[in-house]
Structures are given as C-alpha cells and as structure tokens.
Amino acid sequence: MEMLHIHCMKLSCATSFYTMITLDNVNKSYGDFKALKNLNLTVKPGEIYCLLGANGAGKTTTINLLLGFITPNTGTISINNINVQKSALKSKQYLAYIPENLMLYPNLTAVENLNYFSGIGGKSFGKKALETFLDDAGLQREAFHKRLSKFSKGMRQKVGIAIALAKDTKVLLLDEPTSGLDPKASNEFGQLLKHLKNKGVAILMATHDIFRAKDVATHIGIMKEGELKYEFETDKISLAALESTYLKIMDYKTLEV
Amino acid sequence: MFKYNFIYEFKRLIRSQWIQVLSILLFAVFSFAVFNGQQKTQKRLEEISSVKEKLKTSEAQMLSVLDSIEQGFQVSVSRWRLPSNPMTIGNKHPRLVEMPPHQWTFISTGQSDMYSHYVKPTVQANDFELSFTEMTSPTQLLFGSFDLTFVIVYLLPLIIIAFGFNILSYERESGALKLLASQPVSLTFWVFQKLVLRFLWLSVIVILTLYLIFSGNGINIFKEMATFFSLIGVICAYMLFWFALAFLVNIFGMNSAKNALVLIGLWILFVLLVPTVINQVGNTLYPMPSRTIMVNKMRSIKANATKKQDEILDNYLRDHPEFAINDSTQNRTFWHRYMASQALIDKALKPVVSNYNKQLRKQQNWLDKLKWLSPSMRVKAALNNTAGTSTTDYENFRNQALAFSEQWRKHFIPFLYNNTPFSSKDYEHIPTYQYRQKAHSNMATIGILFAIALLMFAIGLLASKNLKYKMNLTIS
Structure with a gap:
C-alpha cells in the first residue's frame, strides 16, 4: 500500500x-x-x-x-x-454561495435574475456586464433573455455561478x-x-x-x-x-x- | 435593495398576471357592489319621491277645497276633512320629514334597511317613533348587503391574504431562499419591502378602479375631493392593517399552507368572531326590552287617557288659561280632548320609549367602546358615516323628526283652542322640514389604523432577530 x-x-x-x-x-x-x-x-x-x-x-x-x-x-x-x-x-x-439545487425566479430571465440578486446584494451592473458574467459562467447566449421556467438544472446552476461571479467576493x-x-x-x-x-x-x-x-x-x-x-x-x-x-x-x- | 425589489416585484406580478387578474377582479366586484348600492339608493329616492308626489296631489286637492270655502262655495266634504279645520291640515296634510340619500350613500347600506328614512309627523301621537326602534342587534347588519362596504370589509382582506400569504415561504418552497438568504440583506426587511410594495400596487389598483367606477357613476371626484380622499384613506389604512398582519405571519417562517391557514384564522377572528362576541356580550349586558311589551304599554296608556279625556281637558285648560275662553257658542270637540290628553300621553310614554332607546344606546356605546378590537367593525362604522347611513345618522334624523313633530303640533294648538279657522294664507306659514346632515370625520379611524399597522411592522422588524425561520432555512 x-x-x-x-x-x-x-x-x-x-x-x-x-x-x-x-x-x-x-x-x-x-x-x-x-x-x-x-x-x-x-x-x-x-x-x-x-x-x-x-x-x-x-x-x-x-x-x-x-x-x-x-x-x-x-x-x-x-x-x-x-x-x-x-x-x-x-x-x-x-461571500458568494451556490447551493446544490439552485432555484431562481422562473418568470424572470437569466439577465433579470442576475440583475435582481446582484442588485439586492448591493451591486449594480449594466446590461453588457451582466451578459459577460453569464458568458463567463458558460451559459449559451441565446438563453440570456429567456425566462428561467424553461431552463434545465444545469442552466440554472450556470446563472447561479454568474450571480456568484458578479458578487466578486x-x-x-x-x-x-x-x-x-x-x-x-x-x-x-x-x-x-x-x-x-x-x-x-x-x-x-x-x-x-x-x-x-x-x-x-x-x-x-x-x-x-x-x-x-x-x-x-x-x-x-x-x-x-x-x-x-x-x-x-x-x-x-x-x-x- | 428597494429599487430592485420595486422593479422586479412589478415584473413578476405582471408576468404571473397577478396585477391583471386583480384589476379585473376588483373592477368587477367593485362595479357590482356600486351597482347594488346605487339600486338601493335609487329605490330609497323613488320611495321618497312617490310619497312626496302623493302629498302634493292631496295638498293640491285640499288647497282647491280651501279656496272654494274661502270664496263661500258649498263643498261636499265631511266635517272631519274640511281644510278650514286646522286639525285636518295638521292630521291629514303633514309635511314629509325625509332623510334623503346623498351622493355617497351608495357605498354603504348601513342601517338604511332597518330604519325608516322618511316619516309624516301629524298632530296625532308620535307613533312613527316606532319606526326608529326596529333594530335590536346593531351588528347583525355586518352580514348585510353586497355593497362597497361589504367588499371592502369582508372581501378585500381575503384578496390581501391571497396576495401576501407566501412572501418568504414561496422562496423556500421554490428553492430560491438559500441564495436570497446568502445575500447581505435582512430577510425580515426584505419581506417588509415586498409587502409594502404589494400594498402600494394594490392601493394604486383600488384607487384607480374606484376612481373609474365613481366617475362612471356620475360622481365628480374633483368636487368631492374631501370625501373621496377620506374614503381612500380608510380603505388604505384598513389594507395596511391586513398587510401588517401578513408581515407578522410571514416572518415566522412557516410554510405557505400554514401561513394561509393562520391568516384565514385571523380573518375569521377580526371580521366575524370579535364582532359577534362583542354583540352577544352587549346583548347579555344590556338586553333589549320586549318591543311587544312596549307597544302594549303604549296602547294601555292611550286607552286610559281616552277614558279620562273630559277630566284631562279640564286640567289642561286650567294649566293653559290662554285657551280657556268663556264663549258658550263654541264646542269642545274630540280634538280639544285629544290634544289635551296628548301631553299627558307623551309624558307617560316617555319612560317606556326612552327605556327602550336607552338600552339600545347602551348597546351602541358598548359597541363603540370595543369597536377597536376589530378593525373591520371600525372601518364599517367609518364607511357608514361616509355614506350617511350609520346609527348616529339615523339617531340624528330621529331627533330632528321628533323636534319637527313637536313644532308641527305646537303650530296647530293655538288654532284649535282659539277656534280659528284655517286659511290659505295660514297654509303658507306652516312649518317645513329640511334634513341637516351630521358631519363626520374619519381622521381618527385612519390615524389609529395606520398607527396600529406601523406598530405591527415595527414589532415584526424588531423581533425578527429571534425568529425561527433561520432554522427552517436548513430544511431543503
């Protein structure tokens, strides 16, 4: 051994x-x-x-x-x-946190969810910056402005990663x-x-x-x-x-x- | 945080179609309630107008007969109906003592389906007073008509419960709570903001809906600004009270079903149970005397007085030497005896009627004192005041009617005892009645309800540190 x-x-x-x-x-x-x-x-x-x-x-x-x-x-x-x-x-x-089963607001888009969670956390970003975070998290661009109700678990997780990235903690x-x-x-x-x-x-x-x-x-x-x-x-x-x-x-x- | 909550709360409510459904629902319910209220008001106006019309016709006929008599023509009218006899005018041609609905009466039926809103006092006894003693249970009207007050007092809290029962529990049940709770924000303050925003949105919908419906019903809001804002003030204060309750329930961190159950329980408590218990205790503490016994007593007093009418007349003339004339050509008729006995009958009846009214007033005072235990009772009373259909309004009308009745009778007594025939000129000087609306202010209701709601919010925010929803966050 x-x-x-x-x-x-x-x-x-x-x-x-x-x-x-x-x-x-x-x-x-x-x-x-x-x-x-x-x-x-x-x-x-x-x-x-x-x-x-x-x-x-x-x-x-x-x-x-x-x-x-x-x-x-x-x-x-x-x-x-x-x-x-x-x-x-x-x-x-x-700190930023990504839980196992990330659920966000299904009737908001990926960009909106990211903007909301960043906003209530005290960080404000423009549309371009928000899209960059989602891009960095690996979310495909065509999903940026789609509502989360249509997202798979993996896609939601990527939005969660983007939220964590945006927090820059x-x-x-x-x-x-x-x-x-x-x-x-x-x-x-x-x-x-x-x-x-x-x-x-x-x-x-x-x-x-x-x-x-x-x-x-x-x-x-x-x-x-x-x-x-x-x-x-x-x-x-x-x-x-x-x-x-x-x-x-x-x-x-x-x-x- | 407020900016983001404000923007995205609105987006979420719009996309979940809450605002659209709520607007349509409130518009439909308010419209139906206003329509119902208008129907009742219209019926009341028509009743008054019909009675006025009948009195006018009868008056025209009477004046025509009086004119014929004054011109020396023979008229074929029985002695009892001759208009030259002042007691015929006093008894058969009364003035209408009316409590007409005003522009805002449609918002609340109030006591209008229990009390009379017009009477015709004559020189005879004040039997019409019985019309004011119909009511034995002041709060039974809480279960009354489908009017705007019903919608506001009963249905609006249910809408608020549906709108605010799952503020934090939704996030937990959907799985968004952990991410939310990992942000540097107080969850209690976040719930507070969400509920305040929902309160604002609902207030906007309610104000716009009512503005549209009122304008559609011919009310010039800009001319009636004070009443409109007083009404809106009461409604908003009442809504804020329910949102504050929803806040206290939400921050305990229970699941949505439990939140809904607790809030429905509070609705039952404040809207149904407390008013019923207060009413029942009021009935037990101040039981109403039997109305049948009161009517029987009145009859027996009148019968006794009738038996002693000659004796009473002598006593009356002794007390009123100005009417005791030594003219043997003049007769003392039924009316002389009746009017002489009337003062005694009134005196004897006073304790009977006043005992009944006193108990009713005691019950009402009891309710007034304890009304704050149930904001819905307080709001209903305030809306009844705005509509002019509250117990106080009918009490005011009753007092005005009794005072006018006394004035009416006193006007004819000198004609009777001085044996003066009634002329067309005299008719022009008979008393007339004009209802004087009692002024109400809803400022106390608005102020106290706002204060209670703000106190509840403050308690929730201060107590939040020790709440157990933190524990529940770990339950996945």
Whole structure:
C-alpha cells in the first residue's frame, strides 16, 4: 500500500496566517443528534478546500453555519475575520454561495435574475456586464433573455455561478455545485474555480465527487458523522490513494472483479 | 435593495398576471357592489319621491277645497276633512320629514334597511317613533348587503391574504431562499419591502378602479375631493392593517399552507368572531326590552287617557288659561280632548320609549367602546358615516323628526283652542322640514389604523432577530 502523505493539520497551526474561512472548535447538535463535533477548519485566500463525505456527514451543516443560517452550539465561525454569529449580514458581504439545487425566479430571465440578486446584494451592473458574467459562467447566449421556467438544472446552476461571479467576493461557498451539470459544463466549472483561486478567492466546496475534488482542490477534507477525519494537501496525494482512503474511511467495500 | 425589489416585484406580478387578474377582479366586484348600492339608493329616492308626489296631489286637492270655502262655495266634504279645520291640515296634510340619500350613500347600506328614512309627523301621537326602534342587534347588519362596504370589509382582506400569504415561504418552497438568504440583506426587511410594495400596487389598483367606477357613476371626484380622499384613506389604512398582519405571519417562517391557514384564522377572528362576541356580550349586558311589551304599554296608556279625556281637558285648560275662553257658542270637540290628553300621553310614554332607546344606546356605546378590537367593525362604522347611513345618522334624523313633530303640533294648538279657522294664507306659514346632515370625520379611524399597522411592522422588524425561520432555512 502506498504510503499516504497525510497532513493532519490542526487549525491552531494555521491561525498565524491570514485566513478567509475559519471554523474553530465548532459543535452543532439537533436534539440528541450531533451534526458537527469539534470542527476546526481554515481556508486561506487562493485555496480551494473540498469537503468530501457521505450524506449526513456534516458538509451542508458546515456551509449553513458559515452562511449564518444556523448557529453553532459552541465554537466560533468567521469569514474574513468577521464573526458570523455576531455579524451575519456583514460577513455575507464577503461571500458568494451556490447551493446544490439552485432555484431562481422562473418568470424572470437569466439577465433579470442576475440583475435582481446582484442588485439586492448591493451591486449594480449594466446590461453588457451582466451578459459577460453569464458568458463567463458558460451559459449559451441565446438563453440570456429567456425566462428561467424553461431552463434545465444545469442552466440554472450556470446563472447561479454568474450571480456568484458578479458578487466578486473573497469567499465562495459551494454545496454540490456540479450536481446536474454535464461533464463539459462540469469541466468548465472546474476551470472557472481554478481561475478564481488564482485571483485569490478562498473557496470551500462540499462535494461527493472525488475526481473533481482532486482536479480542482488545493486541500481536501473527509468528513464522517460530523467529524473531520482527514485533511490532505491535494498535490501530495494521488487520486488512487485519495479514493482508497475515502473508501476506507467510509467503510465501503469495493467490488472484486 | 428597494429599487430592485420595486422593479422586479412589478415584473413578476405582471408576468404571473397577478396585477391583471386583480384589476379585473376588483373592477368587477367593485362595479357590482356600486351597482347594488346605487339600486338601493335609487329605490330609497323613488320611495321618497312617490310619497312626496302623493302629498302634493292631496295638498293640491285640499288647497282647491280651501279656496272654494274661502270664496263661500258649498263643498261636499265631511266635517272631519274640511281644510278650514286646522286639525285636518295638521292630521291629514303633514309635511314629509325625509332623510334623503346623498351622493355617497351608495357605498354603504348601513342601517338604511332597518330604519325608516322618511316619516309624516301629524298632530296625532308620535307613533312613527316606532319606526326608529326596529333594530335590536346593531351588528347583525355586518352580514348585510353586497355593497362597497361589504367588499371592502369582508372581501378585500381575503384578496390581501391571497396576495401576501407566501412572501418568504414561496422562496423556500421554490428553492430560491438559500441564495436570497446568502445575500447581505435582512430577510425580515426584505419581506417588509415586498409587502409594502404589494400594498402600494394594490392601493394604486383600488384607487384607480374606484376612481373609474365613481366617475362612471356620475360622481365628480374633483368636487368631492374631501370625501373621496377620506374614503381612500380608510380603505388604505384598513389594507395596511391586513398587510401588517401578513408581515407578522410571514416572518415566522412557516410554510405557505400554514401561513394561509393562520391568516384565514385571523380573518375569521377580526371580521366575524370579535364582532359577534362583542354583540352577544352587549346583548347579555344590556338586553333589549320586549318591543311587544312596549307597544302594549303604549296602547294601555292611550286607552286610559281616552277614558279620562273630559277630566284631562279640564286640567289642561286650567294649566293653559290662554285657551280657556268663556264663549258658550263654541264646542269642545274630540280634538280639544285629544290634544289635551296628548301631553299627558307623551309624558307617560316617555319612560317606556326612552327605556327602550336607552338600552339600545347602551348597546351602541358598548359597541363603540370595543369597536377597536376589530378593525373591520371600525372601518364599517367609518364607511357608514361616509355614506350617511350609520346609527348616529339615523339617531340624528330621529331627533330632528321628533323636534319637527313637536313644532308641527305646537303650530296647530293655538288654532284649535282659539277656534280659528284655517286659511290659505295660514297654509303658507306652516312649518317645513329640511334634513341637516351630521358631519363626520374619519381622521381618527385612519390615524389609529395606520398607527396600529406601523406598530405591527415595527414589532415584526424588531423581533425578527429571534425568529425561527433561520432554522427552517436548513430544511431543503
């Protein structure tokens, strides 16, 4: 078995650097169910952190905590050093978010949805700029002025990406963003993430897709039952090792062929 | 945020055809309600006009007979109908005491289908007063005619509920909420803006629709500006109250079905339940005396007075020496005895009628005090005031009619006891009646309703930090 270069980084080691996303000893319970157990996680500018894990592992709970949708039982969460629990609205100025099943207003066009969400977020753009964002997100030009009621899931997702791009934030939170995208679009999305990473955006992405994670991430964390079991620097682990570690952590049995 | 909400809320409402459907619906319902109201007003005018016509015909005949008598002709009229007898004029040719509908009466039937809007007081007893004691349940009229007031008080809140029950829940159920909530905006403030915008759009539709319908019905809005704005003020304040309720319900973050259910429950509470309970408690605290007993008492008092008419007449003449003449050629007739006894009958009847009216007034005062528990009751009262069909208006008319009746009787008494024949010249000087409309102001209703609505908005905005919709955001 290949020797794994596993770097179990404690958050305390990373706090000396400037971090955009910080979760410090975060616990979250729903009644008796512990959704997150002592989660420590940091993402710095120019990093793409992929959270891998099965359903119910705590990935979406982590993102919801960062968005301020829910509050932790204990621990501290901050975005760009702004405490999310204390200043949720202020922290949202620095982040953009793409949920798994993005639904927008079906009786508005792609441009209108983009303009609306950018507008209420405090950013105002002209028609050309709006079209550029949609173009960058990979939406075909003929769909720009069509109502979203006729859009596929992948097309809606691209509008969501355009909304995130338009927000031009320092932090990007993604919850299964490539679900529903075709392989080409998925690949384009990966390229887009790399571009944003190079621009210094800190990206946290929850995903099931190990291959996409290996392709785009700088760091990967594997979660199970609310705990962050392992953290890797992506360039120090091969895809095969990542896959086998993941399956091992998840207690999955591979099929003998 | 407001600019974008304003633009895209309008686009969404137009594209989902809400505004079009709402405009057509309101136009149809308001038109039908105004048509109904106009029909009732027209019927009332026709009734008054028909009575006036009959009185005019009878007056013309009477004046012709009087003229013949004055010229010394023999006339074939019974002694009881001779117009030279002042009591014939006082009894058979009364003035019409009317409460004519005014230009805005069509907006609310109010108490007009319960009370009489014209009476013909004669020198005989004030039996017409019974026409003013029909009502035993002041709020039963809440379930009355399909007029503009009915549409505003009952149907408009339902339209507002349909228009504003799913402001945040739609976003959650459609999946747009998470993206929305990730923006640096307060969701409560966002809901507030959306509802205020919907309130503005609905107000514009209501004002335009009413303007068109009123203009189409011959009302010159520019001449009737004060009444029109007072009416619009009441309607807008009432709508804002319902939008504020919708705001409080929406920010709790329940699903659309629960929101709708809670709002319908509040509609039942404020529009049906509270008025009914207040009315029932009013009936229990101040039960109305039996109207049958009152009528029986009146009859018995009159019968007793009739038996003692000679004695009463002597007493009356002792009290009024100016009428006690020593002329043996003159007879003391039925009318002398009747009018002498009338004062005593009135005196004896006063406690009976006033007891009935007092209880009614107590009930009404009770309702007035508690009316604010249900804004719909308050708004209905305000619209009745605008239409001139409120209990206060009919009370005002009743007092005017009673005062005129007294004036009418007093005018004929000197003719009777001085045995002065009635002439055409005297006819020109008999009292006439002109209804004096009571002035109402709806400013208190408008002001207090706006204040309540603003208070509800403020409570919602301040309390929003602890609301549980944040929890519900995680439910996908």
